[in-house]
Amino acid sequence: MTEAEVIYSDTLYQVSSPVTVIIEKPWTAITPEERTQLSKILNALKLGIDRVRIIHQSSLDLNKLVDSPSHVIVFGLTLAGVNPYESLTVSDKKVVLADSLTSLLPDDAAKKKLWLALKAMFGL
Numbered sequence: 001m002t003e004a005e006v007i008y009s010d011t012l013y014q015v016s017s018p019v020t021v022i023i024e025k026p027w028t029a030i031t032p033e034e035r036t037q038l039s040k041i042l043n044a045l046k047l048g049i050d051r052v053r054i055i056h057q058s059s060l061d062l063n064k065l066v067d068s069p070s071h072v073i074v075f076g077l078t079l080a081g082v083n084p085y086e087s088l089t090v091s092d093k094k095v096v097l098a099d100s101l102t103s104l105l106p107d108d109a110a111k112k113k114l115w116l117a118l119k120a121m122f123g124l
Contacts, residue, residue: 024076
């Protein structure tokens with residue numbers, strides 16, 4: 001092993017992929033209540049809203065994710081043949097699909113299902 005290989009070890013630069021949140025409408029259309037709901041969900045995972053990538057897609061396409069995240073949480077979009085609130089792996093990405101933030105606000109049962117799926121996804 002050369003001196004450069006010791007100093008510039010590959011493991012030094014292995015930064016884990018960020019968590020990506022995909023929402024069905026543009027961020028500017030998200031209400032303050034929905035933003036608060038999203039913040040609560042992320043805080044429960046020990047993630048701040050500033051530590052995740054939030055993107056808008058009108059139809060779900062995981063192949064369009066440029067940063068290759070390890071975890072993807074999707075609100076308000078569906079994937080053919082996939083049940084919401086189940087943690088699954090798609091192309092090395094752990095994915096959970098959920099109802100829209102608007103639908104989650106009054107639905108405590110859906111919030112509980114989401115929390116169970118997120119716990120499974122993040123190994124909590």
